[in-house]
Amino acid sequence: MSAAEELVGCRVVLRPFVVDDVPAVLTYASDPEVTRHLQWDAYDDPATAASFIRSTLGGGDTWFARAIVLRDTATVIGGADLRVVSPADRRAELGYGLARAYWGNGYATEAAGLLVRFGFDRLNLLRIQAACAVENERSIRTLERLGLRREGRLAQYRWKAGTARDLFLYAITRADWAAG
């Protein structure tokens, strides 16, 4: 995928972030409900959003961070990313988040599904994984809808809000994906 290339689904498009997306990024990045289970904490500073957007533009061939945009309205509703954590092993990690107003419509499943297909079809990956807080029931359902399988529990893996949290490790292999 070149920096400008879009991944197009039925209802959403994934495209590179642009500087004008700062307000949309802040809509979800400033919401503690959105960041409750994430590695990073909520922020409401436009400079931080702009810096995040600039960082996504330098992802090269290993970090594909994209805005999730509704096709109907061109509204940016969230972000999704695929990070090739080990090129030699053809392994990547998946992440996603939506502004709360857009939860419950299947948009994250569609967006992440586009990245999974891109990862296997175009990047020739062997494995795509995701680490998800054990309390993050919505994301667990999303990962399972995508066909990722729970492989285990990562005990006390993430320090968040003063506590060590357990995460579930989920993954889908190229063979699983091709089968079905």
Ligand SMILES: CC(C)(COP(=O)(O)OP(=O)(O)OC[C@H]1O[C@@H](n2cnc3c(N)ncnc32)[C@H](O)[C@@H]1OP(=O)(O)O)[C@@H](O)C(=O)NCCC(=O)NCCS
């Ligand atoms: C995780 C997160 C993206 C899940 O959002 P979501 O909207 O529930 O996820 P999906 O896109 O998979 O939507 C599925 C829901 O939409 C419903 N839905 C409604 N219309 C639908 C449609 N046309 N197609 C598919 N699903 C639809 C499904 O029934 C499902 O609801 P359910 O889980 O209550 O049964 C969201 O909670 C979020 O942004 N959380 C904060 C960030 C985060 O935790 N990221 C994950 C880190 S591991």
